[in-house]
Amino acid sequence: MDMSVLIALPVIIPLIFxxxxxxxxxxxxxQRLLGMLGTTAVLAAAILLLWQTQIHGIKVLEVGSWPAPFGIVLVSDLLGAIMVLLAAITGFATAIYSLKTVRKRFERFGYYPLLHLLLAGVNGAFLTGDIFNLYVWFEVLLVASFALLIQGGERAQMEGAIKYVTLNLLSSAIFLTAIGLLYGMVGSLNMADIAVRLTAVEDPKMVTLVAMLFLIAFSIKAAAFPLFFWLPASYHTPQVAVSAIFAGLLTKVGVYALYRVFSLMFTGEVEFTHQILLWMAVFTMLTGVLGAASQYEVRRILSFHIVSQIGYMMLALALFTPLALIGGVFYIMHHIIVKANLFFVAGMMYRLGGSFELKELGGLYKKHPGLAVLFLIPAFSLAGVPPLSGFFAKFILIKAGVEAGAWWAVAVALFVGLFTLFSMIKIWNEAFWKKAPEPAIEIPAPVRNKALYWTTGILASMTIAIGLFAQPIYVLAEMAANQLLNPQLYIEAVLGGGQP
Amino acid sequence: MTTLMAILIGCLYAASIYMMLRRSMVKLLIGLILLSNAANLLIFTVAGLERGVPPLIAQGAETITGPTADPLAQALILTAIVIAFGVLAFAVVLLHRAYEVIKTDDMNEMKGTD
Amino acid sequence: MSRQFNMRSLILSTGTTIILPLLLLFSLFLLLRGHDEPGGGFIGGLVAAAAIALKLFADDYPSAKSLLRVHPLQIVGVGLAIAALSSLPSLFVGDNFFTAQWWSLDIPIFGTLKLSTPLFFDIGVFLGVIGTVLTAIFTLVEVEH
Incomplete structure (x- = not known):
């Protein structure tokens, strides 16, 4: 038994649990015990995997001993391993948070199994080296997310879920179509093998056409402009723990898929494809942040900010310079933790303040100063205030934009950062600073809950740590970006017989 | 034959998009079903429409003789069908429950979360 | 309620008592036949689920549910666990993850019994399909009630 089995663990552990x-x-x-044990085990496996990948380079596992490119391979390059670790952290935090917040009714309808299945799907998508297998993992995580989304069965959930399900199924069908056309062109499903064979395709226009289909499919899943509206229509409807893991992970699987295919496979007509990506990124940032400005419900504001943040990550891919990709990877690392944490904090605001509506909240700073601090850290980080993680993420990205001469995009990114700060201050002023309004209904005495404080506290300290120790994180992101820019490394690792 | 299939697949995609743009939930569901069928037929067609034999090497022979069908495309379709089956079963249950809760089939009435 | 299953037919009900065990047996046959001929866990699971759905139509929801004894999701769980665990034996003999392992057991009188991890994977699929299909059907019936 060698260490390559490590690559399978982040997928197989959640499946078994x-x-x-x-x-x-x-x-x-x-169920709760298994939830904690399972997510802890995944976290341990993810840390080991990232450690091993950083030392030994890209690791490959040929599942069932079927040699690449014929069998399915699991590949752990640095981007994949980093994403798995982030997923594991989010999953672990969600499991702790769920202990106290998830109602028994939902547990009976399979809350924990779905959580595990969701993690398996997400990790599978991050680790697979086979394009059709990527589709399968996407469907696994989608089915789990569908079921989690409608737990509770309220009207808003149903309406949100119909939009979510329809748009995501549409995106899956486009994805499948693109896979079919790609297979017709090159006759392979192994992503490394496809990358090699695509260079020999006579008609580059056809390749670009298929690339655009992949772009549409993944940008729907990533909630990028123009087909992002399913996200703010649905993400605020389920229970908070579910919202948080969705916000942290699901759209980022779409972003990851974009990073993967547009760095490995479709690099033939970069001027064209990445120009489109650039415009999509700019509009995604703008629409997201402007949408958030008009909202007065905490979770909806946060949902719109997911959209605007996705724009930053796409901007990094669109610029496609070494520095930009470092910024992109850094941004993803910062964003997943901050975003999940903000939703956790929103859930605590609801427990302690009795509402998600800014108009009905107030006076939380006076009553719960600890919560106020826990809100400020991720909120300022999201807006990009130094020395928190978001500052460095934005700084690297904007520096890359300036170097690439994408002035428009840089201007928009700065403007969006400012507006994000505005949104966060809006929540701060309304929910924490202003006097508590006369409650229309008596709020039951809030229970202080240590587990919830621990969850958000751990994530907040990670945000600070990423900011304070930006240098090692930067080095890690640099190594990951280096692998993305040299797809030859990935191809050799997969097709060179792997590391059996 | 391939041209004919291409036209058929195009019609299926068009019909499914048309159905999905209608206001009724049931038509939306029909649109989704047609969409997955169209994608499956597409894979089936791009893998080559030849009258081939199963890709099995005969006993005693070293290689396959004559044209063979591409088994991988068929495996893909089979997987996609199974996935579509599961997802659509979920969608049916979802739409039914949504109908019970919202009490309407009209998508225009579902503006509560916009 | 007027929309309940009140279309009970004596013929269907009596027929089901005979057909049900046959269908279940047939589903097992399909499962094992899938080893190297058309058949397998997925199709076997569908047949078994159809058999229980037939019971639902012929009699009523409670009797179909009691036939199963456990919640269909629990069957999914058992199936998924068997399928997932069948990937692990390969690790103990030093092969790659999920590599198929074959054993043959000599049982007196009956002859040789061939066991393999793909068989266990297929059994897992079989149970998973039964559970998933029945969960969907039962959920729809519960909405109806």
Missing amino acids: GALSLVVLNNHGA
């Missing part, structure tokens, strides 16, 4: 917690469906205690 998900299956076990389905078996003990009626035993809530066992």
Whole structure:
């Protein structure tokens, strides 16, 4: 047994724990225990995987000993391993947070199994080296997210879920179409093999056409302009723990897929494809932040900010310079933690203040100063205030934009940063600073809950740590970006017989 | 034959998009079903429409003789069908429950979260 | 309620008592036949789920549910666990993850029994399909009630 099995662990562990917690469906205690054990195990496996990948370079596992490019391979390059670690952190935090917030009713309808399944799907998507397998993992995580989204069955959830399901199924069908056309062109499904064979395709226009289909499919999943509206229509409807893991992870799987295919496979007509990406990034940033400005419900503001942040990540891919990709990877690392944390904090604001509506909230600073600090850290980080993680992420990205001469995009990115700060201050003023309004209904005495404070506290300290120790994170991002810019490394690792 | 299939697939895509743009939830569902069928037929067609034999090497022979069908495309379609089956089963349950909660089939009435 | 299953037919009900065990047996046959001939866990699972759905139509929801004894999602869990665990034995003999392992057991009188990890994977798929299909059907019936 060698270390390559490590690549399979982040996928197989949640599957096994998900299956076990389905078996003990009626035993809530066992489900929670399995939830904690499973996410802890995934976290441990993810840390090991990233460590090993950083030392030994890209690792490849030929599943079932079927040699590439014929069998399915799992590949762990640095981007994939970093994403898996972030998913594991988010999953772990969600599991702790769920202990106290998820109602028994939802546990009986399979909350924990779905959580495990979601993690398996996300990790599978990050690690697979096969384009059709990527589709399968996308569907796994989608089905799990569908079911999590409608738990509770309220009207708003149903309406949100119909939009979410329709747009995501449309995107999956486009993805499948693109895979079909690609297979017709090159006759392979292994991404490294496709990358090699695409260089020999006679008609580069056809390749670009398929690339555009992939772009449409993944940008729907990433909630990029113009087809992003399913996200703010649905993300605020489920329970907070679900919103948080969705906000942290799901759109980023779409972003990851964009990074993967547009750095590995479709690099033939960069001027054309990445120009489109640039415009999409600019509009995604703008529409997201302007949408947030008009909202007065905490979770909806945060949802619109997911859209605007996706724009930054796409901007990095669009610029496609070494510095920009470093910024992009850094941005993803910063964003997943901050975004999930903000939703967790929103959930605590609801528990302590009784509402998600800014108009009905108030006086939280006076009553719960600890919560106020926990809100300020991720909120300022999101807006890009130094020395928090978001500052460095934005700084690298904007520097890359200036170097690439994309002045328009830089101007928009700065403007959006300012507006993000405006949104965060809006929440701060309304929910924390202003006097508490006369409650229309008596709020039940809030229970201080240590587990929730721990969850958000850990994530907030990670945000600070990324800011304070930006140098090692930068080096890691630089190595990941280096692998993205040299797809030859990936191709050699996969097709060179792997590391059996 | 391939031209004919291409036209058929194009019609299926067009019909599915048309159905998805209608206001009724049931038509939306029909649109989704047609869409997955169109994608599957597309894979089937691009893999080559030849009258081939199963890709099995006969006993005693070293290589396959004659044209063979591409098994991988068929495996893809089979997987995609199974996935579409699961997802659409979920969509049926979702739409039914949504109908029970919202009490309408009209998508224009579902503006609560916009 | 007027929309309940009140279309009970004596013929269907009596027929089901005979057909149901046959269908379940047939589903097992399909499962094992899938080893190297057309068949397999997925199609076997569909047949078994159809058999239980037939019970639902012939009799009523409670009797179909009691036939299963457990929640269909628990069956999915068992199936998924078997399928996922079938990937692990390869690790103990030093092969790559998920490599198929074959064993043959000599049982007196009956002859040789061939076991393999793909068989266990298929059994997992079989249970998973039964559970998934029945969850969908039961959910629809519950909405109806």
